[in-house]
Amino acid sequence: MLNRRNLLASLGPAAGVTLVSPAFAPLAYAQAPAMSRPTAFAFSFLGLDGGSLRLAEHAGKPILIVNTASQCGYTPQYAGLQELWKRYRDKGLLIIGVPSNDFGGQEPGGPAEINKTAHDEYGVSFPLAAKAEVRGAQAHPFYKWAALERPGDGPRWNFHKYLIGRDGRIAAVFSTQVEPTDPKVIAAIEKELQ
Template sequence: MILHRRDMLGLLGASFVAPAFAAGPGGLRAGAFSFDRPEGDGALPLAAYAGRPILVVNTATACGFAGQLAGMQTLWTRFQERGLTVLGVPSPDFGNQEPLDGAAIAEAARREHGVTFPLTAKTHVKMPGAHPFYRWAAEEKPGETPRWNFHKYLVARDGTLAAAFGTQVEPTDPRVIAAVAAALDKPA
């Protein structure tokens, strides 16, 4: 595996800023996981975002809810300077509504919805073949697993799972905004 300079710096910084983000006495934390980059050039470790809340959303560019990408961008624009990271995780699991692969997904999200936040490579989020982050999230919040595209998980600054929101809850819903604001206001 090849690590890019920015990933190495992020990992190094994470080790000093918030070691509990990667693992704690209660077990795994979100920082223990990484996703593949859409360009296929290595991993995107969540530890690179240590000490920052992360909104992780499984996306699909051909889904009827794809308009939520613009809402995710609104959150990213509004809260990025305060420390929020928004991460889109394209998934083919629900009706194969992510027909694209690799960089084409990110390009479509940018072109059609103005997305500038990070996206991962296409990833399985539904059991039994779910990505390890999604298996961990299912253990942390049983019954609040993705049932369709645009399920949202909010990871707190300390790497714990702070909240989950279903597909029907828009990224700009007051409940999501309140949870994000609370996560930003809470120290790591």
Template structure:
């Protein structure tokens, strides 16, 4: 391949960030900005199941933050990682910014799991992780706040669980348990 063809190909790839995200092999290719500074890299949790939940403090499902805390307390010692991804995509229900989101979740629901910066989770401007997940399981994309994605202990997308799925539901708890055993 000549240099010109290579440069043209790289330029085309750079122009299509959604396609590159969709083609990532596993979830470990992604990370999220933390409030203030720093990055939460999913690769830091390699070998562990990761539950990624898009949240909103003013959502009717916000009470799930307390149930997510129960799930976190029960399974974090065994290896589960839980990441809250605040989003304002559905009904404008996340008016807060940065560290204020995690602080509100702590005060109202006792949430101690990781929160990242407010993030777009749907559509062409979605975070690369969410574009990858949508490409992996198109029928299981977020349709409202508190959609849950379970990443397996090998970085694969195990499944998506809609907003109405209680964090302690038998199907989600069973899937987490299977991944904890697989890790």
């Protein structure tokens, strides 16, 4: 039976494996580079109509990610998000709507129903992701990452807003009650666009 040490020793330098003597292990680990934490640019969303919304393709630019719902009292915020999109997209802002049925079952439909509300009723032209969970064990990986980055600042209802800075970190968080065109949101976006 081959144990791990013998297996690694049998691979040897030809396989790129170097064993560190226990006496030198602290020194070897002290010199090892620290693992960097992932940024938002490590994630992607499936698009509502197919394809992929890869955040890495927008590295160096701010991204506003909002969990949305079609049958919510806050659904009219789609109009404010569209206004932001029209105002700032040519300056580099990306907005992604993430439809979610997590809160009150207010996004029960599929892509056709979501498109009808977002595109037909509110004129949304910014990208929409496929419906996803934004909280709990089955949450989309972006939302799990965001919960670790900003504990206690996760979505509590529909239309929660994360502003990702140009460095890929969370620059600001805005609750459901904060309208997309609120001066605080605009100031945070403009700061990231500088």
